[in-house]
Amino acid sequence: MASFPKTAVHGEEEREAQKSYWMEHSSDLTVEAMMLDSRASELDKEERPEVLSLLPPYKGKSVLELGAGIGRFTSELAKEAGHVLALDFIESVIKKNESLNGHYKNTSFMCADVTSPDLTIEADSVDLIFSNWLLMYLSDKEVEKLVERMVKWVKVGGYIFFRESCFHQSGDSKRKVNPTHYREPRFYTKVFKECHAYDDQGNSFELSLITYKCIAAYVKNKKNQNQICWIWQKNKSDDGRGFQRFLDNVQYKSNGILRYEHVFGDGFVSTGGIQTTKEFVAKLELKPGQKILDVGCGIGGGDFYMAENFDVNVVGIDLSINMVSFALERAIGRKCSVEFEVADCTKKTYPENTFDVIYSRDTILHIQDKPTLFRSFFKWLKPGGKLLISDYCKKLGAPSEDFAAYIKQRGYDLHDMLKNAGFSKVITEDRTNQFLKVLQRELDAVEMDKEGFIRDFSQEDYDEIVDGWKAKLKRSSVGEQRWGLFIAQKK
Numbered sequence: 001m002a003s004f005p006k007t008a009v010h011g012e013e014e015r016e017a018q019k020s021y022w023m024e025h026s027s028d029l030t031v032e033a034m035m036l037d038s039r040a041s042e043l044d045k046e047e048r049p050e051v052l053s054l055l056p057p058y059k060g061k062s063v064l065e066l067g068a069g070i071g072r073f074t075s076e077l078a079k080e081a082g083h084v085l086a087l088d089f090i091e092s093v094i095k096k097n098e099s100l101n102g103h104y105k106n107t108s109f110m111c112a113d114v115t116s117p118d119l120t121i122e123a124d125s126v127d128l129i130f131s132n133w134l135l136m137y138l139s140d141k142e143v144e145k146l147v148e149r150m151v152k153w154v155k156v157g158g159y160i161f162f163r164e165s166c167f168h169q170s171g172d173s174k175r176k177v178n179p180t181h182y183r184e185p186r187f188y189t190k191v192f193k194e195c196h197a198y199d200d201q202g203n204s205f206e207l208s209l210i211t212y213k214c215i216a217a218y219v220k221n222k223k224n225q226n227q228i229c230w231i232w233q234k235n236k237s238d239d240g241r242g243f244q245r246f247l248d249n250v251q252y253k254s255n256g257i258l259r260y261e262h263v264f265g266d267g268f269v270s271t272g273g274i275q276t277t278k279e280f281v282a283k284l285e286l287k288p289g290q291k292i293l294d295v296g297c298g299i300g301g302g303d304f305y306m307a308e309n310f311d312v313n314v315v316g317i318d319l320s321i322n323m324v325s326f327a328l329e330r331a332i333g334r335k336c337s338v339e340f341e342v343a344d345c346t347k348k349t350y351p352e353n354t355f356d357v358i359y360s361r362d363t364i365l366h367i368q369d370k371p372t373l374f375r376s377f378f379k380w381l382k383p384g385g386k387l388l389i390s391d392y393c394k395k396l397g398a399p400s401e402d403f404a405a406y407i408k409q410r411g412y413d414l415h416d417m418l419k420n421a422g423f424s425k426v427i428t429e430d431r432t433n434q435f436l437k438v439l440q441r442e443l444d445a446v447e448m449d450k451e452g453f454i455r456d457f458s459q460e461d462y463d464e465i466v467d468g469w470k471a472k473l474k475r476s477s478v479g480e481q482r483w484g485l486f487i488a489q490k491k
Contacts, residue, residue, distance in 0.1 A: 014139045015115065017179040022090050022137075025173070026070075029096045034069045036171035039221070044072065046217035051132065052076055054211060054229065056159045061127035064153065066114050067134035071097035077130065078104035089113040115142045121153045129154055131162045135188065136181050144191055151197040154234050156205060163215065163229035164188065167332050170224055185212075185228050186325045192232050193321075207232035212324060213341030220313075223335040225328055252320045257299060259461055262453065263442050263469075267301025267330055269323070270361040271390070271483065272438045277302045277361075283487060284386055286310040290356035293317070293380065295345045296363025300327035300338065306359075307336035315355075317343040319366075346373055353382045360389045374421035381490045387423065390431070393482040423488035435483035436476050443469040 025033055032040040051073070060082040068074050068086035074097055077084045084107045088094040091111045098109040112119045115138060129150050135143050150160055166185045169178065189212065197205045215227035257269060265273035272279075281302070286292075288311035294303050297316025307314050316338060318324050327340045346367060358377050367373050377387055446453055446465055453462050475481035 014142065014179075015113065017177075018137045019089065021175075021177065021179050022093070025175075026090055026093050029070055029093065031070075031072060032173075034072060036173040036175075038172055040171075043217060043221060046221070047215060048072065048076065050215060050217050051163065051229065054213075054231065055130070055161055056128065056210070056231065056233075058128045062125065063128045063130055064121065064126045066129065066131040067137075068097055068109075069093055069132075071101045073130065073132055074101050074107065075104070078107045081128075082106060084108070085110060087112050087114070114138075114146055121149070123152045124155050126153050127155055127158045129158075129160045129162075133164065135162060136164045136183065137179070139181070140187075143188075144195075147191050147195045148197070151195050151205065151207065151234060156234055156236070158234050159210070160192075160207065160232045160234075161229065162188075163227065165226055166228050166328070167226045170218065170222065170226060182226075184325075185328055188230065189321055189325060192230065196237065197234075204237035205234055206237045208235050209321060209342060211342070212321060213343075214328070214339040216339050219337055219339040223337060225331040225334075225339065228328065252322050254322050254326075255457070255461070257322055257326055259457055259465055261299060261326075262456065263446055263465060265301070267299055267304060269298040270302070271435065274301065274305065276390070276434075276438065277305055280361075280388060280390065280485070281306055281310075281359075284357050284359070284388060286312050286357065288312065291315070291354065292357045292359055293350070293355045295358060295360040296366075297327060297340065298323050298361070300330050300340065302359070302361060303327075303338045303340075304330070304334060304336060307338045308334070311337075312356075313337040314339070316340045317345060317348060319344050345376075349376075350380045352379045354380050356382055356385050358385070358387045360391075362391055364389055365391050371421060374423075378422045378490055383490055385490045387486075387488045387490075389486040391484055391486070393484045394480070422490070424491050426488040427486070429485040429487075430482060431485050432476055432479070432482045436473065439469055439473050439476065443473070 025036060027033070031044055032038060034040070035043065037043060058077070059080045063077050063081040063084045065074055065077060065084060065086045068088045070093055071086065074084060074086045078101060084104070086094065086097055086101070086107060087110045088097065089112060094109050094111045101107055102109070114134070135146070138146065154160055164185075165180070165182055168182050169180070189209070192207050193209070195207060199205070209230065210233050211229065211231035213229060214225045215229060218224045218227040260269040261267070264270065268274060268277070270276075286306060290310075290312045292303075292306055292312050292314045294314060294316040297303055297318045300316060303314040303316045306312050314337065316327060317340070318327070319342065321342050324340050324342045331338060331340070346369065358381060364370060364373070381387065443466065446462070446469070450462060453465075472481065476483070
């Protein structure tokens with residue numbers, strides 16, 4: 001597993017390096033200079049509306065814009081907000097912003113460094129903190145300290161939006177030196193997730209993740225998944241995140257995901273890995289340019305396969321933060337049209353007739369209200385669009401004690417068939433015999449590579465995987481647990 005990058009310089013040296021860098025690249029005070037890309041104007045036409053569309057409602061509310069630059073977003077925020085405080089640490093840049101947007105009477109401008117202890121923002125005074133490309137110009141410690149301050153500045157129920165370049169550079173501007181920190185997105189997620197604030201009464205507050213996704217404009221125009229944004233909401237610490245917390249802390253911990261990938265193959269955490277993916281995708285008869293929604297995308301293997309082999313555009317969503325973090329890492333260098341987002345498919349909305357295909361592997365079992373979800377799928381699909389689901393199922397009647405315990409521990413709600421939500425040509429196939437063969441093949445491979453598995457993980461990990469696969473084989477061989485394939489079409 002890759003480790004988080006270490007900051008090369010610290011303190012005053014870090015600030016001087018960043019200030020020198022931006023003094024050099026802001027001499028022109030243009031969009032191209034701010035975005036460090038010769039295609040900035042073209043990208044801005046798609047990227048700016050997209051970013052704004054992601055923001056929570058802020059009409060009439062207070063907005064703190066950190067790293068505001070020459071005001072690419074300041075002008076947009078000022079149109080809706082009650083008040084905007086635009087802040088940047090380069091004087092010529094913030095003065096340019098003021099010259100362009102000073103006519104907005106609800107907007108103030110400040111030249112200040114977000115890392116300075118002299119920067120004073122009143123606690124619990126801001127509804128939305130907005131930053132676009134800021135944290136990557138701070139050291140790791142500076143990021144951690146700023147996050148602590150932002151959690152104090154934002155109101156309870158308020159939001160923090162930030163967007164960063166991760167992994168590698170996106171813009172094509174030539175640079176003599178580049179002090180930018182292209183971090184793994186997991187660094188930012190971890191820092192924000194673990195940050196707590198306390199009020200005078202001793203109440204604890206934390207941040208709940210609302211959005212975590214690629215910027216689609218960069219996926220579309222550059223086949224680049226490294227532009228990533230987050231939205232967090234400040235809540236009392238006892239306001240739990242329920243099933244998402246269960247997934248990331250129990251079933252899909254980072255180590256658990258890597259164990260599954262070891263069994264299923266690179267990029268996969270679903271039964272049969274690339275083999276079953278190839279077989280099932282073939283049934284969809286994909287055509288270039290089609291748009292696919294993958295519900296429960298895992299770490300992206302199926303999405304990469306579809307995009308790279310059929311020239312389709314894939315949107316992968318998953319409730320697990322850990323899954324999407326690994327998917328983003330595995331997207332590096334692929335140059336394919338796949339975007340990822342942490343999202344709850346029961347709360348996510350898309351316009352009607354958006355997708356040609358909705359694809360889901362061994363995920364829908366987690367959903368309690370399947371009929372409502374299937375009605376959403378039906379709306380989101382274009383006429384003639386297809387739905388493909390593989391999932392664990394149970395036999396008719398009450399499950400055994402052991403299997404009931406398994407269902408409860410996993411949080412599964414298993415149904416016997418796909419509920420009719422307006423789909424036609426519904427095909428259901430019992431793939432349990434195939435499931436048994438795949439399970440046995442996977443188990444044999446793990447046992448044959450016992451030493452390697454234990455070397456990469458541990459004896460405990462090995463025992464858990466082997467015992468788990470043997471238990472699934474036992475349940476499935478007696479018909480207790482089954483594996484179904486469901487294909488449906490919208491007229």
